[in-house]
Amino acid sequence: xxxxxxxxxxxxxxxxxxxxxNMVKIVxxxxxxxxxxxxFLVMLGYRSGGTAPIIDKTQFDPATQQIAxxxxxxxxxxxxxxxxLTAIVISLGSLALMISICVRTYEKYGTFDITQIRRLxx
Amino acid sequence: xxxxxxxxxxxxxxxxxxLPLFGKKGKAAATVLANLATISLLVFAxxxxxxxxxxxxxxxSIPLGINLVLDGLSSxxxxxxxxxxxxxxxxxxxxxxxxxxxxxxxxxxxxxxxGMNGVALSGDIFNLFVxxxxxxxxxxxxxxxxxxxxxxxxxFKYMVLGTIASIFILFAIALVYGNTxxxxxxxxxxxxxxxxxxxxxxxxxxxxxxxxxxxxxLVPFHAWLPDAHPSAPAPISAMxxxxxxxxxxxxxxxxxxxxxxxxSVTIGWLLIVLxxxxxxxxxxxxxxxxxxxxxxxxSSISQVGYVILxxxxxxxxxxxxxxxxxxxxxxxxxxxxxxxxxxxxSLLFLTSGSVEMATGTRQLKDLGGLxxxxxxxxxxxxxxxxxxxxxxxxxxxxxxxxxxxxxVQAQFYWxxxxxxxxxxxxxxxxxxxxRYVFLGELPENLRQVKENKGSMxxxxxxxxxxxxxxxxxxxVPGLKQAILDPAVQVLTDGLKYSADVMGM
Numbered sequence: 001x002x003x004x005x006x007x008x009x010x011x012x013x014x015x016x017x018x019x020x021x022n023m024v025k026i027v028x029x030x031x032x033x034x035x036x037x038x039x040f041l042v043m044l045g046y047r048s049g050g051t052a053p054i055i056d057k058t059q060f061d062p063a064t065q066q067i068a069x070x071x072x073x074x075x076x077x078x079x080x081x082x083x084x085l086t087a088i089v090i091s092l093g094s095l096a097l098m099i100s101i102c103v104r105t106y107e108k109y110g111t112f113d114i115t116q117i118r119r120l121x122x
Numbered sequence: 123x124x125x126x127x128x129x130x131x132x133x134x135x136x137x138x139x140x141l142p143l144f145g146k147k148g149k150a151a152a153t154v155l156a157n158l159a160t161i162s163l164l165v166f167a168x169x170x171x172x173x174x175x176x177x178x179x180x181x182x183s184i185p186l187g188i189n190l191v192l193d194g195l196s197s198x199x200x201x202x203x204x205x206x207x208x209x210x211x212x213x214x215x216x217x218x219x220x221x222x223x224x225x226x227x228x229x230x231x232x233x234x235x236x237g238m239n240g241v242a243l244s245g246d247i248f249n250l251f252v253x254x255x256x257x258x259x260x261x262x263x264x265x266x267x268x269x270x271x272x273x274x275x276x277x278f279k280y281m282v283l284g285t286i287a288s289i290f291i292l293f294a295i296a297l298v299y300g301n302t303x304x305x306x307x308x309x310x311x312x313x314x315x316x317x318x319x320x321x322x323x324x325x326x327x328x329x330x331x332x333x334x335x336x337x338x339x340l341v342p343f344h345a346w347l348p349d350a351h352p353s354a355p356a357p358i359s360a361m362x363x364x365x366x367x368x369x370x371x372x373x374x375x376x377x378x379x380x381x382x383x384x385x386s387v388t389i390g391w392l393l394i395v396l397x398x399x400x401x402x403x404x405x406x407x408x409x410x411x412x413x414x415x416x417x418x419x420x421s422s423i424s425q426v427g428y429v430i431l432x433x434x435x436x437x438x439x440x441x442x443x444x445x446x447x448x449x450x451x452x453x454x455x456x457x458x459x460x461x462x463x464x465x466x467x468s469l470l471f472l473t474s475g476s477v478e479m480a481t482g483t484r485q486l487k488d489l490g491g492l493x494x495x496x497x498x499x500x501x502x503x504x505x506x507x508x509x510x511x512x513x514x515x516x517x518x519x520x521x522x523x524x525x526x527x528x529x530v531q532a533q534f535y536w537x538x539x540x541x542x543x544x545x546x547x548x549x550x551x552x553x554x555x556x557r558y559v560f561l562g563e564l565p566e567n568l569r570q571v572k573e574n575k576g577s578m579x580x581x582x583x584x585x586x587x588x589x590x591x592x593x594x595x596x597x598v599p600g601l602k603q604a605i606l607d608p609a610v611q612v613l614t615d616g617l618k619y620s621a622d623v624m625g626m
Contacts, residue, residue, distance in 0.1 A: 010293070017286060023278065030285050037293045044300045080299070083248055087292060090255045094285055097259060101266055101281065105274045119272050120279075120349045 002043055010036035023102045023112045027095070034091045038084045045077035053078045125166045127177040127190040130200060130239040131253075133166075134159055138232035141225050149224055153215050156228040160211040160235065164204040170197055172604055176245065176626040184245075184624075185306040191245035191623055194608025198457065199242040199373050201605070202464045205588070206364045207235045210357040213472050213581035216574065217357060217479060227267060227355075234260035234361065238369045245623060247295055247382075248305045254291070254370055258284050258337075261366055265354045276346075276353035283346045287336035294329035297322050308623035311382045315617055319383070330378050331392065338371020340430060341400040344423050348407070351422065352415035352484075356475020359415060363422040364468030368460055372429050381612070381619035385437040393434025398540055400427030405547035414474045414484040414559065417551060418467070424544060425463045425510070431537070432456020432525050433613070439532055440614065448531045450614045454596075455525035457609050462517040462592055466509040469585035473503040476578055477559060480571045486554070491564030495571040498579055500560045502586040507552035509589045512545050517592030524596070 013036055016029025053075040059068040102112065109117050137159045144152040170192060177190040192200075211231065218224050237257025244250040262284060266277030299305055301322045302313035314323065332343070339347035347367070351359050379389055404424030411417035436453035440446070476499045477492065478484045493500045509516035512523075522545060529538040573579075595601050612619065 014286070017282065026282055030282065030289070033286070033289045034292075037289055037296060040293065041296045041299075044296060079305075080296075083296075083299075083305075086248075086252060090252065093259055094255070094262075094281070094288075097262060098278070098281055098285070101262075101274055101278050104266075104269060105278060108271050108274060117275050120275055120353075 003040070006036055006040045006043065009039070021113055021115055023105065023114060023117075024099075026114070027098045027102065030098070031091065031095060034087070038087055038091075041080045041084045041087070045080035047074070047076045050074055050076040052076070124173065124175075125170055127175065127192055127243060128179065130163065130166060130243060131236050133162060134232040134236035134239065138229045138236065141229040141232070144225050152225045152228055156232060157208075157211050157215060159232060160204065160208040163235065163239070164208045167197065167200040167204040170200065172608070173197065174608075174622075174626065176623055185304050185309045188249050189245040189306065189623070190243045191307075192243060193612050193619075193622070194610075195373070195377070195457075195612040196242045198461065198605060198609040199369060200239060202461050203235065203238050203242065203365050203369060206361060206464050206468045207231075209472070209581045209585050210360045210364075210468060212577045212584075213360070213475065214355075214357040215577040217475055217578055218355065220479070221267065221355065227264070230260045230264050230267075231358070231361070233257075234264065234366070238366065241369050241374060245307050246305055247298065247307050247310065250307075250374065251288070251291055251295055254337075254374070255288055257366065257370060258288060261358075261362060264358045265350045265362075267355055267358070268353070273353045276349040280346045280350035283336055283343075287333045287343075290329045290333035290336070294326040294333065297326035297329070301326070307377070307382055308620040311384075311617055311620035312624075314383060315620070323383070327378075327383050327389070331375065331389075334371050334375040334378070335396065336371075338367050338375065338426055338430070339400075339423055340371070340396045340426065341403040341423060344400070344404070347423060348416055348419045351419040351471075352413060356415075356471055356478065359419075359475070360468035360471035363419060363471060364464045367422070367426060368429070368464065372426065372433070372460060375430075376433055376613060379437065380616050384617045385441045387438060387441045390434050390436075390438030390441050393430055393437060394537070397427045397429075397431030397434050398537070400424060401431065401540065401544045402427075405544050405551070408551045409547060409554070412486045414477065414486055414489075414555065415471065417486075417555065418470050418474060421510070421548065421551060422463075422467055424548065425459070425467065427544075428522070428525065428541070429456045429460045429463065431541075432459060432528070435525075435528060435532065435534070435537070436613065440616065444532065446614060448528055450610050451524060452528035452532070453613050454606060454610045455521055455528055457613075458524065458596060458606060459518075459521035461595070462509065462521050465585055465588050465592060466506040466518060469502060469506040469582060469589060470510070472578070472582050472585065473499050473506065476574050476582065479574055479578075481568055486558040488565065489559045489568070490562040491560070492568070492571065493560040495564070495568070496560075496573050498573055498582065502582040503560070504556065505586045505589050507556060509592075511549045511552055515590075515593050517589050517595075520593045520596050 013029050013032030051074050059071040141152050175192045179188045234257050237253045240253030262281040266273050302310050336343040401424050408420035433456040436449045439449035509518040512519040526538045
């Protein structure tokens with residue numbers, strides 16, 4: 001169920017990016033898509049009632065180099081969180097560039113409406 | 123001498139961040155430094171031919187850490203990237219004098235090169251995404267570099283579609299991670315071989331094809347390319363059309379389809395259909411254009427279609443279990459065409475930049491009779507046109523010939539017919555370029571036009587010489603075995619990639 005809602009969020013973002021005529025709204029739609037994917041990544045690592053993936057001394061047996069099975073069964077997956085952090089930084093970069101292009105375009109054309117920004121065609 | 127693999131990424135990245143420090147007075151020094159960077163990358167790529175290596179970043183053993191993989195296909199891509207970027211950088215040294223903020227331009231240029239080298243080398247799928255974003259973000263900024271009406275509009279369009287493509291790819295990576303529990307490409311491939319494709323992985327493959335298809339500007343995902351490529355400064359158009367769409371699109375797609383998911387008849391036919399659509403639609407749209415660079419941009423779509431067609435034909439033949447010799451011939455044709463197109467299309471865009479810089483326009487109807495005024499530009503442009511049309515002995519002829527032979531041997535006679543037909547369309551569009559730019563009557567206002575000298579000339583002549591000599595890559599057995607065969611081998615071996623990487 002949470003996955004379906006996450007996919008719905010993704011499709012809403014895609015719809016907004018494809019249908020809207022205002023440049024800023026298109027950017028917002030793209031960012032909604034980006035957040036939906038980030039949410040999906042976080043959910044992949046989620047485990048209800050899980051613990052932080054940090055081993056303490058009682059869970060590690062130095063003689064056999066084994067990690068206690070209880071730890072492996074309860075800890076959440078830390079990798080998707082690292083991926084999401086990277087993805088957020090990347091989307092911040094692209095958001096900044098997109099918004100600055102929007103501002104420069106507004107200075108040139110005096111509008112955000114993409115139906116009126118049409119010098120290129122053919 | 124073996125070059126450590128991270129240098130391919132570290133050299134352009136470090137210099138890219140040093141360049142903005144130079145400011146206005148150090149412009150010449152910045153240019154020299156940037157050129158040194160691209161030329162040293164070219165040397166690295168040539169030295170690394172024939173080497174296969176897995177480099178574990180930070181000594182973390184795979185699959186815990188990130189790895190860089192150099193195999194035949196990667197070294198072919200590195201070679202193509204470094205040849206085009208060295209020529210385009212040399213060309214920019216003089217061409218970019220007409221823009222302000224040259225140091226920032228050089229810095230973005232090197233960031234794009236670093237991103238592309240990273241994509242070609244990465245053995246980790248999330249790392250591939252990060253490098254893909256570095257290269258894409260740099261290219262969005264470079265398309266809008268002029269900050270005029272058209273450039274900003276094109277840059278926004280490119281950026282929206284490019285970002286959506288990146289999000290699709292990230293979504294696909296998340297699905298792959300959820301289904302296989304690893305991000306290392308070799309281990310993903312192994313997990314898929316063990317468990318087979320489930321619904322989630324099939325959806326991920328579809329997302330990959332759409333995402334990389336958007337980056338490669340295959341028809342029907344091509345809408346951004348004819349705006350974005352002509353709006354960029356000429357050396358950047360050369361980089362975008364010549365190599366960016368191939369590294370981020372075709373190379374990444376081939377890697378994912380052949381080495382991670384494994385080929386199937388459906389995917390093979392999908393690639394063939396995408397390739398044929400791009401070839402025909404790109405060629406038809408190109409003939410009607412009156413803007414020199416826009417015509418060339420449409421012809422890029424058509425030429426990338428050839429590459430995808432060759433690769434897709436190979437995939438279909440492998441999946442059907444047909445004779446492997448013809449499959450590898452088709453893939454050889456695709457990859458050879460990729461390299462050829464990188465060289466002659468970047469040369470064509472450089473000549474268009476030379477014409478634009480000399481005359482101040484790129485509308486075909488305002489030009490004419492420049493053959494006498496711009497003799498070197500004319501000669502190099504004719505060489506490149508002959509190559510793209512496929513006139514022997516220029517490079518394009520050989521790759522198209524091999525593709526036709528492969529299609530005929532595989533008994534797809536109609537595909538061979540389409541290839542020849544699109545070649546004729548290409549002939550028409552480049553005859554149009556020759557007729558309207560270099561022949562005919564010289565307009566009154568262009569009487570005083572002067573040829574561009576210096577680094578621009580060197581870059582164009584360098585690429586023109588390559589256009590003439592590239593045929594040797596298939597004609598001389600030694601060169602073919604050293605450069606093209608290992609690349610073809612990587613794709614025909616397909617899923618053996620995972621065992622290869624783990625074994626190294």
